[in-house]
C-alpha cells in the first residue's frame with residue numbers, strides 16, 4: 001500500500017545542501033540498473049560512459065475533475081535540474097538522472113526537442129539509436145511513444161524527422177529518396193510475434209512478407225541478434241507509416257487493470273531502418289514494470305505472465321550492469337528482449353536512451369520509487 005503522507009515537516013528531511021543523498025530508510029528495490037559510482041578519473045583514464053542514458057519523465061496527475069481537493073504531486077524537480085525528489089511518509093528520496101522532465105511543463109513537443117531530437121539526427125547520419133520507455137502501468141509509456149490525437153509522440157516525430165517532412169522548398173520535399181523499412185514486434189510470454197504479419201497490403205505500402213506470413217501473429221525465432229523473417233513495410237510518408245504502426249500496435253496483448261483500461265502485458269518493439277544511410281532506430285514500449293504483488297494479481301497463469309514480463313526487465317538490468325562493470329560475459333541471452341537489443345548495446349556508436357515514466361500520484365508512490373530506483377544513478 002502507498003504510504004500516507006505526513007503534513008508535518010519531518011525531522012529526517014534532508015536540507016537542500018544534502019540533495020544528493022538517498023534517504024536510506026525507504027527500502028531499495030532489487031531491480032535497478034545499478035549505475036556504478038562515478039570513479040575518480042585521471043587524464044590517462046577517461047570517465048567510463050554508462051551504456052544507457054536515463055531520463056525521468058513524470059506524467060500529469062490523472063484526471064482530478066471529480067475530486068473535491070486537488071491532490072498534490074509527490075514528485076518535484078530539484079534545482080540541479082537533473083534529479084527528482086520524491087516525498088515519502090518518512091522524508092524525501094532524491095534520484096539523479098541524465099535529464100528529468102515533468103509533463104506538466106514539457107509537453108511531448110518540448111520533451112522530444114530536449115531529449116530525443118539530437119539522437120534522431122544521429123540516425124539520419126547513419127547511426128544506431130534505441131529508445132525504451134519503462135515504468136508501471138498507466139505511467140504514460142505509450143502516451144510518450146505514440147502520443148494522442150492532438151499531440152504526436154516519439155514514433156511520429158522521429159519518422160517525420162528522418163523522412164525530412166516539414167522541410168519543403170517550393171512544395172518539394174527535402175530529403176526525397178529517403179525511405180524507411182519498419183518492423184513491429186511484440187514480446188509476450190518470452191515469445192516474439194510479428195505484429196505486421198497479418199496486415200493487408202492496402203495503403204500503398206511496399207510489404208516484405210515473412211515466410212508463410214499471413215496468419216495471425218506469426219511467432220518468430222531469433223537468428224543471430226535479429227528476429228528471423230520479420231515482415232516489414234517500406235514507405236516515405238510519416239503519417240501513413242504511423243497509422244499502420246498504430247493499427248498493429250492495437251494487437252498487443254493487453255489487460256484491463258485498476259490503473260489503466262488498456263494495460264500492455266507485452267513489450268512492443270518498432271524497428272526502423274534507414275537503408276540510404278544505414279541508420280537504425282529501435283523504439284521499445286515496455287510492458288508495465290510492476291511486480292506480482294504490486295499488480296495485485298491472483299491465479300497461476302497471470303502470475304506466470306507477470307514473471308515473464310519481469311524476466312525481460314530483470315535481464316535488461318543485468319545486461320546494463322555487466323556492461324557498466326566491464327564483465328567479459330554479458331547475459332544477453334537471458335531474455336528475448338535483451339537478445340534483440342544486443343546489437344544496439346554492442347555497437348560503440350549506438351545511443352541508448354531509457355525514459356523512465358512515473359506518476360506524481362501519492363497512491364502510486366511505491367511504484368514510482370521502484371521505477372526511479374531502477375534507473376537512477378547511485379549518488380556519490
Ligand SMILES: Nc1ncnc2c1ncn2[C@@H]1O[C@H](COP(=O)(O)OP(=O)(O)OP(=O)(O)O)[C@@H](O)[C@H]1O
Nearest residue numbers: 059060103137138139140141142143260263264288
Ligand atoms: N502526460 C500525459 N498527459 C495526458 N494524459 C496522459 C499522460 N500520460 C498518460 N496519459 C493518459 O493516461 C492513460 C495511461 O497512459 P499510458 O497508456 O500511456 O500508460 P502506459 O504506461 O503505457 O501503461 P501500460 O503499461 O499499461 O501500457 C492513457 O489514457 C493516457 O492517454
